[in-house]
Amino acid sequence: MADQSRFMLVVPPLMHNSPAFDRAAALAKASQAALHIVAFDYLEGLATAGMVNEQALDQMRLGYVERHRQWLEDQARPMRKIGVHVTTEVVWVERPLQEILIHLKEQPMAALIKALEHESLLSRLMFTPLDIHLLRECPVPLHFVSHMHHALPRKIVAAVDPFHSDDQYKGFNDRILCEASKLAITCNAQLDVVYAHDLSSISADEFGFSNGSAFFSSSKAKTLFDAQADAFRELAQRNGIEPECQHMILGDPAKVLCNYAQAYETDVIVMGRAGHRAMERLVGSTIERVLYKMPCSVWVVQE
Structure with a gap:
């Protein structure tokens, strides 16, 4: 893993801490690698909210993205204190798969780290979850926590x-x-x-x-x-x-x-x-x- 110096941690749009944060920080510190934390936001209710004008809706989206960015910075602060170089990013996108693949192409990573989202069998039969898409298409080692x-x-x-x-x-x-x-x-x-x-x-x-x-x-x-x-x-x-x-x-x-x-x-x-x-x-x-x-x-x- 020393041939590449960055890990990418993908987090869900909801501001919720998970064991994946601790695992990503521990791996980055142990391998002396940087860590890039990115959230691909899209909230259906907010995206389709019936507003009087589009400008007000855009302001709500920008406000949520900024709050999420600040939240990610709060999670990154203790990681930086133990010596891990951490960067954060929030992207508003409805379908994150292609954005993730673009990120990996533009910013080579040692591995992609992500908390596993447990889906019911019925849900997996009806819709292919993001985790399965990543399993099939991710070009770098993929760590499901x-x-x-x-x-x-x-x-x-x-x-x-x-x-x-x-x-x-x-x-x-x-x-x-x-x-x-x-x-x-x-x-x-x-x-x-x-x-x-x-x-x-x-x-x-x-x-x-x-x-x-x-x-x-x-x-x-x-x-x-x-x-x-x-x-x-x-x-x-x-x-x-x-x-x-x-x-x-x-x-x-x-x-x-x-x-x-x-x-x-x-x-x-x-x-x-x-x-x-x-x-x-x-x-x-x-x-x-x-x-x-x-x-x-x-x-x-x-x-």
């Missing part, structure tokens, strides 16, 4: 999946472990690596088996398991992960990762987000499920 145990993470878990027949995954797990290792070093935190493997999700013919029943009724299942274990150990050793910090667990990845994080009081889980070609498999089947159920914060590394 939720259920925070410590401002500066003490226990970090990297989730990897090293066993694929598709060449597009080559090197991706190494990047996940590289980001996780840099984060752990910055925070002086413990780093463990988990490979949650689920044989039920593997297509038999993908690995040369004529049918699933033959696969599971033969020694080929053990052969595949051993191959997965070898790939995992090689990946971990290549990235300097000690054997006692390597954990290969059988089961549904989302359930395994949530249970592991709960059992070991994990502060942050680092996961990979694949490109659009594999979006349905990796985001739809694992990251989105983990994002809203994980009992800790999530750090997402883009492919």
Whole structure:
């Protein structure tokens, strides 16, 4: 994370403090980085208020934006006292996604930090939340803060999946472990690596088996398991992960990762987000499920 010197903290339009402020300040101080706090304001009631004239409505909007800017300055003051260089910004915009992406293009950031906004399943089915849009489109590491145990993470878990027949995954797990290792070093935190493997999700013919029943009724299942274990150990050793910090667990990845994080009081889980070609498999089947159920914060590394 030392190759870039700024973090961006995105906060909601309502003036409400959240653990994301403390996490952003702690990470910025630990990595000797600057912090830019930005609020993308838009209040439906204020935006459509029936006023006598447009000038009065504009004054109300400007007044709210200024109050929010002053509020952000109040939150930034204690951060500056501990040595973090903090800048603040408030932007009035109805749909913040494009503005966030423009900001990231114009002002390169080490990571984007944001409090996770918990949405109901029905809401997510009807409307795609901003967090999911960011998960799919954010070009920099993305840190969703939720259920925070410590401002500066003490226990970090990297989730990897090293066993694929598709060449597009080559090197991706190494990047996940590289980001996780840099984060752990910055925070002086413990780093463990988990490979949650689920044989039920593997297509038999993908690995040369004529049918699933033959696969599971033969020694080929053990052969595949051993191959997965070898790939995992090689990946971990290549990235300097000690054997006692390597954990290969059988089961549904989302359930395994949530249970592991709960059992070991994990502060942050680092996961990979694949490109659009594999979006349905990796985001739809694992990251989105983990994002809203994980009992800790999530750090997402883009492919």
